[in-house]
Amino acid sequence: MTDDRRTYSSTLVDAEAERSRGRHVCVVDGDGFSKLLRGRPAPCLELRRARTGRVRPVAAATTEAHVLGGPLRVRRTGQRASGDLSLDLSRLDEATAAHEATVGALIAYLSRQGIQACTYASGAPEFDAGWSHGEDVFVAEVKSLTGAREDQQIRLGVGQILDYAQQLRSAFPSTVIHPVLVLEKRPSAARWTELANSVGLRLTWAPDFSGI
Numbered sequence: 001m002t003d004d005r006r007t008y009s010s011t012l013v014d015a016e017a018e019r020s021r022g023r024h025v026c027v028v029d030g031d032g033f034s035k036l037l038r039g040r041p042a043p044c045l046e047l048r049r050a051r052t053g054r055v056r057p058v059a060a061a062t063t064e065a066h067v068l069g070g071p072l073r074v075r076r077t078g079q080r081a082s083g084d085l086s087l088d089l090s091r092l093d094e095a096t097a098a099h100e101a102t103v104g105a106l107i108a109y110l111s112r113q114g115i116q117a118c119t120y121a122s123g124a125p126e127f128d129a130g131w132s133h134g135e136d137v138f139v140a141e142v143k144s145l146t147g148a149r150e151d152q153q154i155r156l157g158v159g160q161i162l163d164y165a166q167q168l169r170s171a172f173p174s175t176v177i178h179p180v181l182v183l184e185k186r187p188s189a190a191r192w193t194e195l196a197n198s199v200g201l202r203l204t205w206a207p208d209f210s211g212i
Helices: 007-020 030-037 063-067 089-112 150-171 191-198
Strands: 046-049 055-058 068-071 118-120 129-133 136-143 177-183 202-205
Touching: 007 046, 068 129, 089 129, 089 136, 089 177, 136 150, 150 177, 150 191, 191 202
Parallel strands: 136 177, 177 202
Antiparallel strands: 046 055, 068 118, 118 129, 129 136
8 A cells, every 4th residue: 555645644743743732642553453453452652753854653662551551441241041051151141240340340430530441561461450650550350259259259369460460570670560459349258458468469349449
């Protein structure tokens, strides 16, 4: 494909001008556009002006961009027709719906604080939600407590998010990573808060999300 009228170049110049006025314009390349079409996050590219005056998009060179991806979205959940399987698929759907409802509530809570919830970046551990506050980066695992044993779900969540946080700290030693375990509701046992505090983990739950 050719661009004889330099429409692409002029569009980048316009985007750079809007950014200089304090308005954020998200720029993605062909690979990023393909990711968006597949429902995946795409990185927002920086714009750099060469000596020739030409504006070109480049990947952002910040640490945060390698940890956090694009805006987090709530996924659609559906109902499956249950048969004679020993696995209760209707309860599995119920738990999935509870998980996504908790994700949606977290997105709304952070938005009210002026914070955008993000997904994980390409190559980063697949945490459920992430956000930044100043130079600090928070990564969260979300666990529903519907249709499953509470202690089993919380133990699984603790292990997952501590593992993700350790991977990110090793990859980005100059970035402060805060692991967060987000639950669908308050756990019935108070001991989980004590456990979380003892390992440097923030434990919170819907609908108030206190402590984050």
